[in-house]
Amino acid sequence: MVTTTVDAILDSVLRGDNLSPVDGVVLLKQTDPGAIAAIRITADKLRQQQVGDTVTYIINRNINFTNICEQHCSFCAFRRDEGETGAYWLEEAQILEKVTDAVQRNATEICMQGGLHPQAKVNGKSLNYYLKLVETVKQKFPKLHLHAFSPQEVQFIARVDGLEYSHVITALREAGVDSMPGTAAEVLDNEVRRILCPEKIDTETWLEIVSTAHKLGVHTTSTMLSGHIETAEQQIGHLEKLRSLQQTAINSKYPAKITEFILLPFVGQEAPKSLRRRVGRDQPILADALLLTAVARIFLGNLIPNHQPSWVKLGLEGATEALKWGCNDIGGTLMEEHITTMAGAIGGTCMEVETLLSAIASIKRPQQLRDTLYRYI
Numbered sequence: 001m002v003t004t005t006v007d008a009i010l011d012s013v014l015r016g017d018n019l020s021p022v023d024g025v026v027l028l029k030q031t032d033p034g035a036i037a038a039i040r041i042t043a044d045k046l047r048q049q050q051v052g053d054t055v056t057y058i059i060n061r062n063i064n065f066t067n068i069c070e071q072h073c074s075f076c077a078f079r080r081d082e083g084e085t086g087a088y089w090l091e092e093a094q095i096l097e098k099v100t101d102a103v104q105r106n107a108t109e110i111c112m113q114g115g116l117h118p119q120a121k122v123n124g125k126s127l128n129y130y131l132k133l134v135e136t137v138k139q140k141f142p143k144l145h146l147h148a149f150s151p152q153e154v155q156f157i158a159r160v161d162g163l164e165y166s167h168v169i170t171a172l173r174e175a176g177v178d179s180m181p182g183t184a185a186e187v188l189d190n191e192v193r194r195i196l197c198p199e200k201i202d203t204e205t206w207l208e209i210v211s212t213a214h215k216l217g218v219h220t221t222s223t224m225l226s227g228h229i230e231t232a233e234q235q236i237g238h239l240e241k242l243r244s245l246q247q248t249a250i251n252s253k254y255p256a257k258i259t260e261f262i263l264l265p266f267v268g269q270e271a272p273k274s275l276r277r278r279v280g281r282d283q284p285i286l287a288d289a290l291l292l293t294a295v296a297r298i299f300l301g302n303l304i305p306n307h308q309p310s311w312v313k314l315g316l317e318g319a320t321e322a323l324k325w326g327c328n329d330i331g332g333t334l335m336e337e338h339i340t341t342m343a344g345a346i347g348g349t350c351m352e353v354e355t356l357l358s359a360i361a362s363i364k365r366p367q368q369l370r371d372t373l374y375r376y377i
């Protein structure tokens, strides 16, 4: 039976009120099937009101230029030490070949991120190496949208070269970076981060770098790694930080803001043993991911209207189901995916456009090709 509390909360958000953190936790803790169904219906209605019925998708390619990384995040099956079996570092020609192939397959976006490789320098500078990566993509394909380098990579460059974040972001933007992936957010809670990714930037630094990007005219996405050691309160705390970051960008009239929210449920199959043991399962629990998807739409939708599930983490069937729980975008073709695949994800590494389109058609919603900034193509 749907409780009065849940009914009252859902009525209030349907009238346009922002969901409070306390009420967000109430929604996330529901176990009653009737209450969960009501939350799904509300998220779906809000999605309809906020962005309509159209499901968007993008033709893009992921390029992870190296998996050599100085850090040791406890969920990461992608990283390697230099010289370790499976370690790789792409040459410029290999990157260009991948970009050229993506363009031939009508990609409008290259998403480029990599491990934090201490030797990745040109003339002794980390920033020069990253600028070279940008040039490799942009010199031949200046119109391609380059969605590149997480807040963690920005901090890595700044730390290695002794620069301000604003200097790094400006230099990357001027070289041709068009937007910043909001990855490395994991859960924006320092208690969780101490266990999950102790060497990574803390919550405040992530927020500072993303806000600086907005101020400097660089749009970002936003993400959350869910379903491991975090509590419902910490999940809502994360959403609250994203909402207030977006509110700041809007209130301060920054030239850029958060373009979308992507939920990334934890895949633990190949994750380092200690975290895997602690979480106690290999694949995400779809029901938990869907409830959080719905609550994220309810919590953020007034300010961040685009929500994308991860077909890599949930499989295409799970991601298609998420379109009924508040999502309005099915994501991209990716063409290659290493980070989650090396973690044991079942979703695959590449999606053909036709496959994404049939997934959208299966729920009888219209489809639309988009660019990175959600403009229709």
Ligand code: SF4
Residues within 6 Å of the ligand: 069, 070, 071, 072, 073, 076, 077, 078, 079, 114, 115, 116, 152, 197
């Ligand atoms: S998640 Fe990123 S920063 Fe952490 S170990 Fe893996 S590659 Fe390195």
